[in-house]
Amino acid sequence: MTRLAALVPGGKGQVGSELSAILRSRRGTLVHAPGSAELDITDVEAVRDAVEAFAEAARDAELRPVVINTAAYTAVDAAESDPDGAHQVNVAGPAALAEACRDGDLPLLQVSTDYVFPGDADRPYEPTDGTGPRTVYGRTKLEGERAVLESGARAWIVRTAWVYGAHGGNFVKTMARLAAQRDELSVVDDQIGSPTWAADLAAGLLELAEPVAAGAGPQQRVLHCTNTGSTSWFEFARAIFSELGLDPQRVNPCTSAEYPTKTPRPAYSVLSENAWREAGLTPLRPWRDALRQAFTTNAEAFRHQR
Template sequence: MKILVAGRSGQVAQSLAAISTPERQFVTLGRPELDITDPASVGAAILEHKPAALINAAAYTAVDKAESEPDAAFAANETGPRVLATAAREAGIPILHISTDYVFAGNKDGFYTEDDPVDPQSVYGRSKLAGERAVAQANPDHVILRTAWVFSPYGNNFLKTMLRLAADRDVVRVVADQWGSPTYAPDIAAGLAKVLDHALASPADPTWRGIFHMTAEGTCTWADFAEEIFRQSAERGGAKARVERITTAEYPTPAKRPANSRLDNTKFASVFGLRIPPWKAAMVRMQEWV
């Protein structure tokens, strides 16, 4: 059985490729083989591989750059998902689409549920919300999975940035008033596999369709995350630095970040019988630190 994955170089796509087997082969495709904004390109890929399902792990993720490149952000995060979902519907297969905590304003006191009002505060967030809606409108057999603060040995992420900075300096200034759940990309891949098992085994079951939150257990600030990165890195004989805890106001960025990215995963656990492991434990399991 083949599962077509839009995206090849991202953290989730590489994590899916790592768990690919002959029985369930994750075929990861990116440009030039697959242009998600081109219906002909997507249609040709589906025709060639005849997948049982499609996962969209492709996205424009340069949050700050999106403020000056809105057309590029919406092309990748809205047009692409619409094309993929439409092609999946025409092929009679479900689509699993990865979204983000940035669809929320971040001002709620507590954990966000799937039913909470969305109010993105950045171009990136608005483009991702537009992508969610495009997928839902184009294909009734959809699963939209919102996650946050993704880290792994692959691609670019906060953990790798912290280790790189610690190699050159003794003190790193990190925001301490934004909350979320660092989520390990291989655990996201495992969650996607669990969703696939349910959707393909029970196609008539309506409960697997819709929007779900899927983040690691436990929450922290970016500064807390950085301190844990350096603690575990030091235990492995790697780079470390002291964290200077600062406010968001002390670190202005072109795009506004949610102060609260804590997502409630109860619905995902109830439907799919899985909770993503705690983020600190995931860091311990991550063997390849760079």
């Protein structure tokens, strides 16, 4: 196992918190996982100083450094009325990190999203498929990908989807809260994707980070990583109710037209695991198994929502 030093911007979020927890549980590792209050990735000088200080600490500890950027502007609806804010966090921030990594010769993993695709496919998206984001969030995440890949840094993009975890807000916590407030719920049944437990995604990112930090890693620079299998939001909600020990029949299906949102959501968000597997990396477990384990591991975080 590679002895890692990891800098994780966005370290207080869903994925960053899980990365930090895994790394801190390993002996002989160094992790710095700053939240946005500690490291604003849109501040170019702050980013450069943080990367340089981290690289020096990694050298002193004789560890192999890697930067894993989990910081993002993920509020899909808010981004539509705040495109400049979304651009700063999703494009300018990753660009600044990539430039600092390039100059310091540090590898960078950039977490991205299914929203870079139009969401109208009838099979899982491959990393090489044409993109076509339909939201400000998706467009800025795609621009961030391009900024990273064009920076000259040793960089990999890892797209994921439908992430939930013990930290921050997410669909699982929303369902738990609404279950305590309502007798019945209606959830859309015509949007398909792969629910992804943040802890499993973090483990996947670290499996990629180890060869990358050692100077190896896959040649393909864009990869997809989600829990395997697919479902609808409606079926996901029913599975959540089951894990809560509640009657899943309390969740009813509806169409997207019956539950309009400010910003359109992709109808189909399933990401193919083929490239991940071909890179010699371990596909994540099926989404239903992951949800069961998430409730076993994080029962208090998911069950007590108000």
